[in-house]
Each structure stands twice: as structure tokens, then as C-alpha cells.
């Protein structure tokens with residue numbers, strides 16, 4: 028027996044013992060995890076030093092994620108993916124909207140590093156463009172990025188002969204700083220608790236977005252409050268659906284279809300939220 032063949036098994040066993048030591052086991056597994064975590068940690072470190080808002084993390088979606096969003100909206104509406112892609116592109120070419128948001132942020136020192144990006148809201152935009160709702164209700168307005176995105180879609184729908192109205196609700200009397208000018212002509216913001224405001228609505232709602240108090244219990248109450256107000260054909264978007272099943276539960280209880288789109292933010296530490304979608308029928312046509 029050669030020297031090599033006698034000592035190789037011994038060497039292999041010794042190496043395996045060394046490799047199994049807790050410190051080496053952890054080092055090897057860290058090597059697997061680091062490529063996933065480190066880029067995100069770098070982005071988080073940059074973000075911490077910036078002057079942007081700290082609630083909504085405005086970011087773009089990755090191109091692949093955008094394509095997935097287009098396919099989902101095509102399936103919801105029965106329209107061609109090519110048409111939906113046009114709508115997803117349309118909002119990016121809306122220079123008035125871009126300048127309006129950029130100008131309002133430019134005069135706010137707390138927002139001086141804020142990036143103009145719509146994230147999943149461009150899905151809201153494309154849905155409004157393709158479905159042409161008559162009455163949009165958005166609970167939770169904050170700065171009003173969502174409000175401006177939604178009303179810019181309403182402006183184009185009106186030009187196309189399908190007008191609609193927007194109603195935003197917010198408990199903060201300072202909410203909606205961006206909701207001015209031509210956007211404010213498309214609707215209004217009702218200040219106060221959402222449930223109280225929703226209880227007073229008498230017109231049918233065909234497009235509802237939940238984005239106010241993000242506790243699961245409050246979210247559920249919003250859906251129950253609007254149930255009798257929903258138009259025969261209607262869509263509900265949940266902005267909290269990545270954290271709980273309330274919109275899915277509501278949809279199951281009331282014979283509605285439910286889908287979920289998960290965001291993949293581009294160049295941002297935030298792992299992404301999503302759009303819960305509850306539909307009276309699929310594909311959906313708002314009569």
C-alpha cells in the first residue's frame with residue numbers, strides 16, 4: 028500500500044472534522060448569505076444618511092417586475108399586455124406630473140434627496156386607465172403621490188370620454204400637499220377618520236384603495252364599511268396585503284376573486300410591498 032492511499036482517508040477525515048467546527052460551519056454559511064444581504068445593507072447605509080421622507084420609500088420597480096405587473100393587469104382586465112405596457116409607460120412620460128411633484132419637493136429641505144418614483148402606484152395608474160372607473164376612493168393620502176397618480180389617470184380618461192371622480196381620506200389635516208392644481212380639480216380630500224368618511228358616502232364605489240391605518244383590524248373594518256357601497260362591478264386594491272390576509276379573507280367571504288402582486292424595488296433596501304387585488308369578476312369590466 029502506497030503512502031498516499033494510507034494517508035488520504037485520514038487527511039479527509041481530519042478535514043471533515045475541521046470543517047464541522049462551529050466557527051467554520053458558520054463561516055461557510057455566511058458566504059452563502061452575504062451576497063444576498065450585503066448589497067441591501069449598503070443601500071440601507073446610503074439611505075440612512077439621506078434627506079427623504081421616512082414612510083413611503085419612493086422607488087422604481089425592476090424592469091422584470093414591471094413586466095409581471097403588466098401581465099397581471101392584462102389578465103385582470105382582459106386587455107392585451109401591449110396596451111397595458113403603453114399605460115405603464117404613459118405615466119413615465121407625463122412631464123407635468125413629474126414637474127409638479129419635483130417642484131413641491133424641491134422647496135422642502137426634508138425632501139431634498141427624495142427621488143421621484145411611483146413604485147406599485149403605476150399599477151394603480153394602469154388599472155384606472157384600462158378600467159375607467161367612475162368613482163375612486165383612496166383611504167390614506169399622505170403627501171398625495173397616489174392621489175396625483177390616480178387623478179392624472181382620470182385626467183386622461185376624461186379626455187378619452189370616460190370621466191371619473193377621486194375621493195381621498197386622511198386623518199392628518201396636513202396630508203395632501205401635492206394634491207393641488209389640475210389634480211385637485213379631479214376630486215377632493217375629506218379630512219378625518221376614514222371609517223367615518225366612508226360611512227357618509229352615498230355614491231357607488233367601483234375603485235377602492237385601502238392605504239390608511241395599517242392595522243389589520245382597521246383594514247377589515249374599511250372593507251366591511253364599503254361593502255354595501257360597492258358597485259356591481261368593482262375592484263379593491265389593498266396596500267397592506269403583503270402583511271396580512273384581510274383582503275383575501277374579505278374576497279373569499281363575498282365571492283370575489285383575489286390576486287396579489289409583489290413588488291421588487293430597484294436599487295432600494297426595502298424588500299417591497301405589493302398590491303392585493305379583489306375583483307367582483309375576472310376579467311373585470313367596470314360597467
Ligand SMILES: C[S@@+](CC[C@H](N)C(=O)[O-])C[C@H]1O[C@@H](n2cnc3c(N)ncnc32)[C@H](O)[C@@H]1O
Nearest residue numbers: 167168169172173197198199220221238239240
Ligand atoms: C401610507 S400613507 C398613504 C400613502 C398614499 N396612499 C400614497 O400612495 O401616496 C398612510 C396615510 O394614512 C393616514 N391615516 C392613518 N390612519 C388613518 C385613519 N384612521 N383615517 C384616515 N387616514 C388615516 C395617515 O395620516 C397617512 O397619511
